[in-house]
Amino acid sequence: MYRYDIADKNLVRERVAQFRDQTRRFLAGELSDDEFRHLRLRNGLYLQRHAPMLRVAIPYGLLSSKQLRALGAIARRYDRGYGHFTTRQNIQYNWPKLEQVPDILAELAEVEMHAIQTSGNCIRNTTSDHLAGITPNELQDPRPWCELIRQWSTFHPEFTYLPRKFKIAVTGAPQDRAASLVHDVGVHIVRGPDGQLGFEILAGGGLGRTPVIGQVVRDFLPREHLLSYLEAILRVYNLEGRRDNLTKARIKILVRSLGIGEFKKRVEAEWALIRGNALTLDPEQIERMGSFFGPPPYRQLSDIDPPAAVDALAGNREFRAWYRYNTVAHKVPGYRAVYVSLKKPDVAPGDATDVQMELLADLSERYSFGEIRVTHTQNLLLADVEQGAVFELWQTLRAAGLATPNIGTLTDMICCPGLDFCSLANAGSIEVAKIINERFEDFDYLYDLGEIDLKMSGCMNACGHHHVGNIGILGVDKGGEEWYQITIGGAAGADASLGTVIGPSVAKAQVPDTLARLLEVYVEQREPEERFLDTVRRLGVKPFKERVYAAPAAA
């Protein structure tokens, strides 16, 4: 992974000093609430319902064991013993004290971490595929490009005060595990006309109040031009994006109002004037960045089948299920990638305790070259585990409550922190997650349903990505009460689509029953091997809607 040199280290330390002084000026009354808001947001600090919330950047979701240990220690010392992993591969602390935030940042700086640009109207953390570098059909590892983008975007003097937040995701495989189509800019590594690697560039995707799927701005961009092309897009957006209305300020609104053709024309015209400038990457630079992400020292192994081996010993059905759902193929023979499920039924989705973080840091050192990854779906991943060690690892994870065998199933749901922690939310998403878990606790039923993405947001800001859930749940406020709007047919991958609202919103207590009715229709109508999403796409919303609103359940 990327390692800071002395210049990087100085920069994060200088940021700590700057923020310490800004906090001091605020507490001394030299900065108004509004002035401080613009500054603290650019450092990931929200002032919230109960306490400040601090969002710490995990660039493209990659952590060293040392960093994860530090995150655990911070959770214990400054928070209430846990942290919340987010859909953009970051971690949030919900209970720090404002006066202590500079100290937290100082501790992060010592392990090459920061909270720079994790909120505010600037370029946010660049996210990527959590299977980068290990998935069999990848064209190229996207992480060196992510790090180049991270550096280019960090403290970019021209783009620190954008009309609105700006999110970039990069993928290098045909499957999109980074939701790149609902990002302000999606960067896809592709092969060009002559077989050389470069990028397809998309823009204008986004969720929130107005969900939009990104559109192609450029089919093929030679790799050396990545940063100058991004600079051209950002420059057009910075000048032309709306600033009069926050809900219309994202780049998706600009792209929509100009039309993709005109937007593209403006970007290309700007780029024509700067292409070849000092942002052009030379091959040495690209190669040097790539060298940070080279393969770890894998052993020469052959593939084995651990479930079969373990069955011979114990016939362990639970392990078999976990192996099937919580592990995935690795491109190197003899290795497997192992998901650490943060979706235990009685725990808020995406939460991990200080003790779990420290344990995982240890396990990553023992089993996976001292690295761990955060997934867009709010789980963690040990990417490089020897197949022969998988059973032993499972036993340890299971004892720590980190082996719920539900990855990719209904209860592997994405969920925002909701009403309990967020001042924007209309709904207690975590509570709804809990009652859904109680209703769907039968793993055999979950496995029979197969692959289903359930995504839930507590408000229109869509932090839980409900628009692109196969089933989406959105908390709405009706006269001071929590109600839930249900969508079906959304998808976040390479075939991304926005879900369709099935009808009037339902009361909180009826959410599990509503889901049960949707799933009944699926089970009755599916064709062999057909996923929930595909059944919805084939049948449309109608049969689902009819069942849900048939008397007497949902009023």
Added chain:
Amino acid sequence: MPRRLLRDRQVVEDDWRYAEELGCASHADAPHAAAPAAGPGAVILGFDQWRRERDAWTARGGRLGVLLLPEHKVEQLAPDLQRLSLVALSFPGPAEGRGYTQARLLRERYGFQDELRATGYVRIDQLFFLARCGFNSFELADGDIAVAGAAFSTFSAAYQPANDRGLALKLQHPQP
């Protein structure tokens, strides 16, 4: 009291006046304000007034500047830059960010060499970024002027090229 500002990292008294301050601002519905025949010298005109009256003001002589608002297009001022000794870019509030791009375009695309001034909401927290985009003068609040010097060196390096000199550019020249 004359305005104090930070120019080329020195605290100076402002030798420029905005047209409104001199009572010679004109508006579309009341054009052709009388240009002071021999005024105090340096005058900053609004962009609209400049477009209406540039020849009269140029003929009058003396140093001239133009104030651009965030929504103005710098390319429309580009043909006039040779006649100007100052361009001021305005920041109506703490969220405004178009001036950063306007500044880079003026410096890098249109080659403007003279005073580039930030006016409006300008506090020390923006100085590092403003300076990197090419601003060399800043109308800061009085309390900020005293402590502004240090703000230019908030960070010891930068990852991306911009419009400044002397800062280590990490992305372009990676260190071993």
